[in-house]
Amino acid sequence: MMRPVAKGLISIIRAFSNPNVAGILRLQTQWNSPSAFQNIRPLSMSLWPFSAQPRDFSLPNASWSPEMRRVYDHYIALCEVETIGGEKKTGPWRKLPSYNRTLKYAKGGTYLSKMIQSKARLFTRSIKEHGAAFEYVIFVNKQEKRCVCVFQAGRLLEGPPGHVHGGAIATMIDTVMGGLAACLSGPIMTANLNISYRSPITLGSVVLIHSALDHVEGRKTFLTCRVTSTDETKLHTEATALFVSINVGHLFGT
Numbered sequence: 001m002m003r004p005v006a007k008g009l010i011s012i013i014r015a016f017s018n019p020n021v022a023g024i025l026r027l028q029t030q031w032n033s034p035s036a037f038q039n040i041r042p043l044s045m046s047l048w049p050f051s052a053q054p055r056d057f058s059l060p061n062a063s064w065s066p067e068m069r070r071v072y073d074h075y076i077a078l079c080e081v082e083t084i085g086g087e088k089k090t091g092p093w094r095k096l097p098s099y100n101r102t103l104k105y106a107k108g109g110t111y112l113s114k115m116i117q118s119k120a121r122l123f124t125r126s127i128k129e130h131g132a133a134f135e136y137v138i139f140v141n142k143q144e145k146r147c148v149c150v151f152q153a154g155r156l157l158e159g160p161p162g163h164v165h166g167g168a169i170a171t172m173i174d175t176v177m178g179g180l181a182a183c184l185s186g187p188i189m190t191a192n193l194n195i196s197y198r199s200p201i202t203l204g205s206v207v208l209i210h211s212a213l214d215h216v217e218g219r220k221t222f223l224t225c226r227v228t229s230t231d232e233t234k235l236h237t238e239a240t241a242l243f244v245s246i247n248v249g250h251l252f253g254t
């Protein structure tokens, strides 16, 4: 029996001898237009021999410490509530799935840049080794317009000896606040981010990143953020941010 990888390689070779692929390559001149991508996406996806099912990176894995798992279980329990009749229904919290791609296709005018784009990965999910860098899961409470992220900082995020790099903390704050702003206001980009580092975070430890809506003014969504120990007694970092709503065409230069 033929192994799946061999089958996959044969499908790729067949795909490149397929006249439809020449059509795809001709479309490269139109690749600045998102609608052109929408047209070719189903074809190119059908040529891909491996699973198109995206992996949710925010599910428990073996690198999670007991503390990470304990806090995760706490919030997962809040995602579903039991009615008086014993029926289960959606609770106030929702776990956000987390994939390693944002938009499948982004701006770029040449075939080469499309090849680079196809390898683009979300920064916080670009390291495959479990537990080495950013292990996190975000829970959103849309009614209360706030979220909590459970974050375990891996060994590759070292800044000061034994502690987490300030840029890695800023990355997580931007990710969490940006995720909440996107849930509340749709497509956004970070316009301004102010951070105060109050106490260092030990490498390998688990912290909570709380973010909440402050107010909305037209296209501007203002949020606050606090990074604390899991028992919330210790404050590590505070931040405020402004996210501006964008038309997705902003990312395509249209």
Ligand SMILES: CCCCCCCCCCCCCCCC(=O)SCCNC(=O)CCNC(=O)[C@H](O)C(C)(C)COP(=O)(O)OP(=O)(O)OC[C@H]1O[C@@H](n2cnc3c(N)ncnc32)[C@H](O)[C@@H]1OP(=O)(O)O
Binding pocket: 102, 174, 175, 176, 178, 179, 182, 186, 187, 188, 189, 190, 191, 192, 218, 219, 220, 242, 244, 245, 246, 248
């Ligand atoms: C599509 C994606 C969806 C999300 C999917 C989620 C899934 C994945 C999860 C990962 C989540 C990662 C989340 C990371 C999010 C980034 O990290 S985004 C990357 C970093 N940010 C950037 O590169 C943004 C660069 N800046 C820009 O592109 C543009 O300046 C902006 C921010 C879009 C604003 O430009 P604009 O649309 O032309 O707006 P503009 O008219 O200049 O300003 C609008 C208003 O904002 C004010 N404003 C603008 N900039 C500033 C500023 N810096 N300070 C103060 N006020 C400002 C203006 O004064 C104006 O105010 P009003 O006059 O209306 O009162």
